[in-house]
Amino acid sequence: MSAAPDHRPTFAAVSLSDRIGKAMPYLLIPLLVVVGFFAIGSSSSWLTLTVSGLAMGMMIFIMASGLTLVFGLMDVINFGHGAFISVGAFVGITVLLALSGWTGVPSLALNVAAVILAALAAMLATGVLGWAFERVIVRPVYGAHLKQILVTVGGLIVIEQLIHVFWGPDEIFLTRPETLKGAFTFWGAAIEKFRLLAVVFGLALFAAMLLVLKRTRIGLIVRAGVQNGEMVQALGYRLKLVFIGVFIAGSALAGLGGVMWGLYQEVITAGMGAEMMILVFIVVIIGGLGSVEGAFIGALMVGLLQNYIAFLEPKLALISNIGLMTAILMWRPQGMLPVVKAK
């Protein structure tokens, strides 16, 4: 074997502005929180709105994370993702209603067990639905964006109508399990218990996703596949299998998000997924297509901004997220944390 070659290794120069620019998206959330504090003035209102915004952001992140990976891995635009949110909500809430004996008593253990069972049922149903959706609807249109949009929107409509067939045309109202109802007071602010639970759960899920993506081989394959799927295959990995796994996991997460969103709003409709898709797409786009961390930051920003603006200037709340997306894309046209894809 040869001796070490004689040249001095150096890094390609990375300028200070590049380094700061890379970290900037992570700083936007604390920045937004601080700006919100001064704009709102009242610390108790600010705290209530912040927890509410973070909770909303976490739930949107749960729904968006699968979609961004699906797009990043296989370049698939899936408008049918909203159907998984609705189906998840209906399946989960049906289980919760069936377990009313557990949810109607003030027992934290029984309440949490019921919610966990509902979430698992929703994830199972939407995971299976996602698998079928990929095989029947998405697989024939790989590489054809226009067809993907058309057939996945068609899939969304069909599934929405099937929800009407199975659960009827009306919205379903529900109440949260006893111990998750109401709020507690902290620092003069009313904090809803469910919102706090959503924040904690969302953070735990994000941490778990990062752990899988950064510390496991399958995570490594997914991250590499988002960047350069062709090369991952040339190394010997069957990317289509990985993609199907991610599609199923992403569908299941959307279903989980649907259950949580149903509990948050205390009402579910067949069209709730399609409605949420506007926010989900905004999050995926401003986060950077294919980036889970970008989706996380984007979701929190969307949640926080919507809550702050709704308090400060209610009339602007509807356009706040479009405004945010416009501003982010003017600053970074590829989104905040874009994945560098192979050409």
Place this chain on the structure above:
Amino acid sequence: MSDPILRLSGVHTDIAQYHILQGVDLDVPRGGVTMLLGRNGVGKTTTLRTIIGHWQARSGTIHFDGADITAMPTASRARAGIGFVPEDMGIFTDLTVEENMVLAAISGPLDRKRLDWIFTAFPPLRTFWKSEAGNLSGGQKQMLSIARAMAEERKLYLIDEPTKGLAPAIISTMARALRDLKAQGASILLVEQNFAVAKALGDTAAVMEDGRITWTGAMAELAADTALQDRLIGLSMEAS
């Protein structure tokens, strides 16, 4: 003479409406370096991409190590023992050098002895082991690209222009590493525009023109005949 490790017979490949490979017949012998030479745009890269499966051959057959791999997916070809270093290097820039290498070891953890050999050939990879690959210089990325193919023993290495755009010091590093690989008995199909490197490394050569192999023979024969070089590939002006 033993069976070739790779045999392409009448391979045609289309890219969109373009008919790029127009009946490629090529044998790559076991052991040693086969140079795939030719002017720009004659189909060298497409040949390598067709062998690894990124482009599907429209007709013709590809046999690797005795098995017909023409219809095999890319991943199965790689698992059968083909290592691929693409022209654009295919580095996962958001991953660290270590993660790039770990990913390349498909059958298990990285072999320590092999890794030491790679570090000896490419010392910067040890230095920047925990660093993001996107921050490496162009030469270092090329080292990583080749090192990744070397992470496990492969029966055949397809390497596309490993010295393209690199400084002379890095080119000699690359050449040394490829010579090491060759000394270990590896079979290499190498596309290379740098004729000095081709001359130093190649055992056999195949020259492409307009999507076909038009000349095959010993590299030494081609290297010694400037008129032949000029006629086949217009290389004599670049030769050093």
